[in-house]
Amino acid sequence: MNNDALDAIRVPLEPSHFYEPINRDIFDAMLDLRKAGRVITTISVKSYVPSGQVRDMTVPQYLARLAANAVTVVNAPDYAYGIMDCAARRAFVALGQKMEDAAFSLDLEIMDEVEALRNRFEDIIRALNGPSTARTLADGAKRALESTATAYRGSGVAGVDYGIRFLMDMVGPFLPGQLIVIGGGTKQGKSSLIEQIIHGAASNGHPVWVYSGEMGIEELAHRSLSRVTDIQAWRQIRGKVSEREYEQLETARRNAETWQDRVFIRDDSMTLGQIERDLKDFAKRHPGGMAIIDHIGLVERDREMGKLSEVELGPYITKRLKLIANRFRLPVVAAAQLKKNTFAIEDRKMSRATYQMAIGRRPKYADIYGSCEKDANAVIIPYRAEPILQELEPSEGSDLHPVWEEVMSGVRGRAEVILALSRHTHWPQRKEVRWNGARTSFEDLSADDQARFF
Numbered sequence: 453m454n455n456d457a458l459d460a461i462r463v464p465l466e467p468s469h470f471y472e473p474i475n476r477d478i479f480d481a482m483l484d485l486r487k488a489g490r491v492i493t494t495i496s497v498k499s500y501v502p503s504g505q506v507r508d509m510t511v512p513q514y515l516a517r518l519a520a521n522a523v524t525v526v527n528a529p530d531y532a533y534g535i536m537d538c539a540a541r542r543a544f545v546a547l548g549q550k551m552e553d554a555a556f557s558l559d560l561e562i563m564d565e566v567e568a569l570r571n572r573f574e575d576i577i578r579a580l581n582g583p584s585t586a587r588t589l590a591d592g593a594k595r596a597l598e599s600t601a602t603a604y605r606g607s608g609v610a611g612v613d614y615g616i617r618f619l620m621d622m623v624g625p626f627l628p629g630q631l632i633v634i635g636g637g638t639k640q641g642k643s644s645l646i647e648q649i650i651h652g653a654a655s656n657g658h659p660v661w662v663y664s665g666e667m668g669i670e671e672l673a674h675r676s677l678s679r680v681t682d683i684q685a686w687r688q689i690r691g692k693v694s695e696r697e698y699e700q701l702e703t704a705r706r707n708a709e710t711w712q713d714r715v716f717i718r719d720d721s722m723t724l725g726q727i728e729r730d731l732k733d734f735a736k737r738h739p740g741g742m743a744i745i746d747h748i749g750l751v752e753r754d755r756e757m758g759k760l761s762e763v764e765l766g767p768y769i770t771k772r773l774k775l776i777a778n779r780f781r782l783p784v785v786a787a788a789q790l791k792k793n794t795f796a797i798e799d800r801k802m803s804r805a806t807y808q809m810a811i812g813r814r815p816k817y818a819d820i821y822g823s824c825e826k827d828a829n830a831v832i833i834p835y836r837a838e839p840i841l842q843e844l845e846p847s848e849g850s851d852l853h854p855v856w857e858e859v860m861s862g863v864r865g866r867a868e869v870i871l872a873l874s875r876h877t878h879w880p881q882r883k884e885v886r887w888n889g890a891r892t893s894f895e896d897l898s899a900d901d902q903a904r905f906f
Contacts, residue, residue, distance in 0.1 A: 453519055455492050457528040458482065459755050464729055465532045469539040474514065477501045487721075494519050547572055589654075589673060589715035593705045596673035596688065612742045612783055615652025618883045618896055622871045623830055626742060626783035631774040633828040635820040637790040639839040641867065643667070644892045645832070646746055646787055647675060654711040659741035661734045662717045663727055665750025669719045676712070679891045680704045723754040724772050735780035745773065747787035748824060766822020774827040788824040790815055790833075795840050802844065802852055807859040810844060811837035814882070817872040831873035834894065836887055837863040867894055 467480040481500030485492045494515045506514040523531060547569065554565040611625035626632055636642025643666060650660050664672060674685040681700050687693055688701065716738075718730065731743055745751070748769050753760075760768055770786060777784040797810050817831040825831045841860050846852040865888075871881040886895045 453522045454525045455486075457525045458486060458492075460525055460528050461532040462529050463533050463536055465536055469536050471538065471542070474501070474506050474511070478515070478518075588713050589650075589669070589676065589717060590709045590712035592669035592673035592717065593677065593708065593712055596670045596677065597701060597705050612653050612658045612740075613656045614649045614658075615656050616648055616894075618885055618894075619649075619832070619869060622869070622881050622883055623832065623874070623877070626785065628781040628783060629778045630783045630829040631770060631777050631827055632783065632785045633770065633788055633820065633824050633831045634785060635788045635790055635815065635817070635824070635831060635833045635872070637794055637815070640790075640836050641834040641887065641892070641894060642787055643746060644675075645834045645869070645894060646744060646785065647672065647679070648893055649785060650715055650744060651676065651679070651711070653742055654714040657714070657740075659714045659734070659738035660716070660744060661731060661738075661741060662715060662744040662746070663722055663751075664717055664719045664744075664746050665721070666746055667719070669717045672717065672719075673712075675892060676708065677701050677704050679893050680708065682890050684890060685892075721750075721752040723752045724757070724769065725754060727751070728772075728776055731776055731780055731782070735782050742783045742785065743777075745784065745786040747789065749789055749821075763822050766820075766824040767826050770824045770827045786824070789821045790819045791821050794819045797844065802846060804855050804859065807841060807844060807856060810840050811859070811863055814868070814870060815872070816880070825873055828873065829875045830871065833870045833872050834867060835870055836867045838865070838867075838887070865889070869894060 465479075467476040467483070470476045470479060478497060478501055481497045482492050484500060485496055490496055494512075498512055498515060501511055501515075503511055505511075509517065550572070551569055554569065557565075611627040611630075613625050614620070623632075634642055634646060636645075650662060654660050662672075667675075671685070671689075674688045677683070677688065678685045681697070681704050683693060683697050683701060693701070716734065722730070727745070734741065734743070748766060751757075751769055753765075757765065757768065766788065770788075773784050773786055794815050795810065795813055797806065814835055815833050817825040817833075819833075820831065838860070841856070841863065844856070845860075846856055865886060867885050867887040869883045869885055871877075871879050871883075873879055884897055886897050887893075888895055
């Protein structure tokens with residue numbers, strides 16, 4: 453009757469909080485319609501709800517009665533709280549009965565039963581805060597190995613120590629309340645650097661919550677295994693692995709399980725409100741952790757964000773993320789895209805000077821789309837000249853190709869990590885690193901790699 457009622461609700465009301473199955477179906481239909489951007493009416497809801505009888509009424513008759521007796525939007529928040537309150541009381545009554553049964557039963561190990569009941573109690577509390585569908589990276593790794601097999605057959609410092617030496621030298625550990633923006637263009641390694649941060653932080657004992665709007669959990673797990681084994685993710689996905697390589701992957705998965713169990717991933721679409729609720733629960737249950745948003749442009753719009761332009765969206769999200777970082781006392785790392793014209797080449801007459809100009813155009817914090825740097829404590833940009841030159845390769849038989857190849861040989865397998873902005877140390881800083889394409893990772897230069905990057 454009034455679609456604004458959903459926005460007025462200030463508690464994490466979910467379909468599971470309703471007692472009557474038909475009411476669960478109706479509320480679930482309302483949420484689906486809202487997500488699809490459609491207007492919620494008795495007519496549109498009817499097509500989402502199974503047909504049948506509700507006592508002496510048909511579903512359309514029941515919907516009509518609900519509409520006729522609907523409360524005002526002013527009262528909607530109180531009714532939502534009342535529904536959640538009743539759901540919690542039902543859960544606690546059931547839990548109390550189980551506690552009584554355990555106390556009087558001599559056949560049960562009382563301490564085992566107490567532990568099970570305590571876990572159930574925590575589940576009820578989490579349900580009141582809204583459900584979390586996060587899964588660990590260890591779960592993803594198991595599923596990734598299963599898909600590979602199917603295809604084959606047919607902490608020491610304050611804050612978060614993420615274990616990347618060259619980045620720690622520039623930025624230091626990530627501290628509670630900080631917002632770190634990692635900007636990057638296509639094929640520049642933005643997601644790869646984030647995955648290394650996740651790996652390093654979790655390996656050093658820090659829980660990591662990840663919103664992955666760009667890649668699913670299995671794809672992340674394949675890439676994680678690739679980084680450890682040098683077996684490319686695309687080969688794992690297609691099952692193009694030998695029996696020995698599969699054993700390597702299985703061994704790597706088992707060895708990585710301890711740190712992967714500290715990585716909690718949401719790869720479904722989430723609004724900022726949903727992210728905030730999940731992080732509230734995560735920060736309470738996992739102190740000393742960090743959060744990853746990959747990436748800002750893939751946060752789902754809610755009603756408030758729907759009014760913003762693409763340019764306004766970036767600073768709106770980063771401001772909210774900074775507030776979240778401060779409120780829950782954890783560092784938040786957010787990925788952001790560079791503007792499309794960052795590496796644009798205006799000189800259409802190709803020459804050595806053109807190639808050198810192209811790879812010399814290092815990105816700055818102002819190149820991040822939507823001014824996402826305004827609330828950031830630090831802006832980090834990985835930069836690889838190799839994919840830029842690949843786009844400019846002349847035909848192989850041309851006189852210009854040897855020139856292109858010569859310039860390309862100076863940047864192949866090399867990269868820079870740029871500290872483009874910092875509120876805590878001097879900037880800009882540039883660190884030359886090696887790009888390992890097989891592992892999709894940035895690495896410290898060895899002694900043999902110290903020749904100057906262009």
